[in-house]
Amino acid sequence: MRRDSGNWGLQAALDRRGLGPVAGVDEAGRGACAGPLVVASCVLRPGDAGRFEGLTDSKLLTAAARERMFDLILKRAVDYAVVIVPVAEVDLIGVHVSNIEGMRRAIAQLRTHPGYVLIDGFRVPGLTAPSMPVIKGDRAVACVAAASVLAKVTRDRIMTELHETLPEYGFDEHKGYCTGTHSAALAEHGPSDVHRWSFVNVASAGLAHGRRAPHPVALSVAATAVVQNGRSTPVELEERETV
Numbered sequence: 001m002r003r004d005s006g007n008w009g010l011q012a013a014l015d016r017r018g019l020g021p022v023a024g025v026d027e028a029g030r031g032a033c034a035g036p037l038v039v040a041s042c043v044l045r046p047g048d049a050g051r052f053e054g055l056t057d058s059k060l061l062t063a064a065a066r067e068r069m070f071d072l073i074l075k076r077a078v079d080y081a082v083v084i085v086p087v088a089e090v091d092l093i094g095v096h097v098s099n100i101e102g103m104r105r106a107i108a109q110l111r112t113h114p115g116y117v118l119i120d121g122f123r124v125p126g127l128t129a130p131s132m133p134v135i136k137g138d139r140a141v142a143c144v145a146a147a148s149v150l151a152k153v154t155r156d157r158i159m160t161e162l163h164e165t166l167p168e169y170g171f172d173e174h175k176g177y178c179t180g181t182h183s184a185a186l187a188e189h190g191p192s193d194v195h196r197w198s199f200v201n202v203a204s205a206g207l208a209h210g211r212r213a214p215h216p217v218a219l220s221v222a223a224t225a226v227v228q229n230g231r232s233t234p235v236e237l238e239e240r241e242t243v
Contacts, residue, residue, distance in 0.1 A: 037095065
């Protein structure tokens with residue numbers, strides 16, 4: 001790999017060795033306590049680096065820059081897929097398992113079968129192509145960064161639409177993440193049907209308001225303790241334990 005190849009270097013090295021097309025995959029909304037999990041995959045054209053100046057982790061881009069990059073990716077990508085994992089599924093099997101399953105689906109839905117898959121951060125078993133996790137892949141690998149933009153813009157739009165029907169939670173601002181504003185809204189109004197009841201803070205707020213989850217939920221150990229002990233005090237946000 002050339003030192004000056006930037007976040008296109010790994011894809012270029014794989015392409016040169018006949019391991020392309022190279023797909024990147026990433027998610028948005030893993031740490032949110034409301035709204036769906038969105039996973040995207042993307043295959044970029046080899047040699048297209050000059051057209052994607054500034055492409056990086058979607059969280060490092062401004063909202064306007066993400067929107068511009070989103071449109072460019074849709075126009076220039078060889079292929080892409082976006083998978084929306086609903087709240088009910090996240091609650092039933094846990095956010096990490098949902099994330100892995102969403103990544104499998106995002107790769108499987110590509111019309112162009114990849115020769116290699118690069119993943120942001122962790123291994124995903126069961127893919128139909130060789131794969132490798134890349135630490136901070138959304139900054140180090142262009143196709144992973146592109147996937148992160150597709151996932152985040154899609155999810156941000158969903159959360160903005162949810163704000164129209166549930167304005168009391170402020171989803172248009174925090175996009176379902178556990179900010180101070182969101183926590184205050186949860187305490188005042190209790191959870192909605194789009195909140196993840198497998199998260200401890202949501203289960204606690206639901207208990208305080210005498211509500212039950214609108215769908216089956218596999219609670220974390222901590223959330224189960226909240227329900228059993230009748231506690232209604234705020235608890236630190238925690239994801240469901242997975243195997």
